[in-house]
Amino acid sequence: MLTPKMQDALNAQINAEIYSAYLYLGISATLEDMGLKGFSHWMRIQFDEEMMHAMKLFDYVLERGGQIALEQIDKPELDIDSPLKAFELTLEHEQKVTGLINSLVDVAIGESDHASQNFLQWYVGEQVEEEANVNEILQQLRLLGDNPAALFMVDRDLGARPTATPPDAEAAA
Numbered sequence: 388m389l390t391p392k393m394q395d396a397l398n399a400q401i402n403a404e405i406y407s408a409y410l411y412l413g414i415s416a417t418l419e420d421m422g423l424k425g426f427s428h429w430m431r432i433q434f435d436e437e438m439m440h441a442m443k444l445f446d447y448v449l450e451r452g453g454q455i456a457l458e459q460i461d462k463p464e465l466d467i468d469s470p471l472k473a474f475e476l477t478l479e480h481e482q483k484v485t486g487l488i489n490s491l492v493d494v495a496i497g498e499s500d501h502a503s504q505n506f507l508q509w510y511v512g513e514q515v516e517e518e519a520n521v522n523e524i525l526q527q528l529r530l531l532g533d534n535p536a537a538l539f540m541v542d543r544d545l546g547a548r549p550t551a552t553p554p555d556a557e558a559a560a
Contacts, residue, residue: 389453393503396494397448398456403487404441408434410463410480417467423538425546426470429524433477435551440510447506470538471528478521485514 389397415430448455467473488510495503524545531537 389448389451389503390498390500393494393498393500394448394453395456396491397444397453397503398458400487400491401441401444401448401455402458402460403484404437404444406460406463407480407484408437408441409460410465411437411477413463413465414467414473414477417465418470418473421470423470423542425542425544426473429545429548430473430477432548432551439551440513443509447503451502470541471525474521474525474528478518478525481514481517481521485518488514 411430411433415427415434418430419427445455465476467476488507492504492507492511495501495507524541527541531541
């Protein structure tokens with residue numbers, strides 16, 4: 388059984404994950420408008436991943452006998468005029484999410500909720516991966532500068548990103 392404090396914190400993280408998905412969907416649309424279908428595709432996969440993260444938390448709350456409390460999803464503020472800006476915003480957001488996950492783990496520790504602490508370790512590892520992936524793309528974008536041919540190649544590479552695999556499917560593989 389979840390404590391009320393743990394349940395509230397998990398529900399807040401569900402909201403944060405859905406907001407992340409909404410943010411990436413908005414970035415995807417912006418990049419699509421720029422004619423960067425590969426970059427747009429990459430962000431759509433991010434959208435899918437964030438929704439899977441939200442649903443994994445959703446299912447966990449229910450599995451532990453908790454109640455779901457869905458809240459309003461804020462509209463993301465998008466001030467993007469280039470793929471570089473899009474990925475700078477993405478890194479900044481992922482760093483914020485890392486802080487949220489760390490705080491969630493702190494709640495689990497404070498509540499002596501070992502099951503939640505164990506469950507959340509997957510998210511801790513996922514955030515390391517998320518930040519590393521975005522940093523790699525940012526490095527490429529910074530290296531290419533204003534070279535349209537290089538931008539075309541990165542766009543093509545990002546367009547080849549495979550669809551997201553649900554976390555439970557990864558564990559079963």
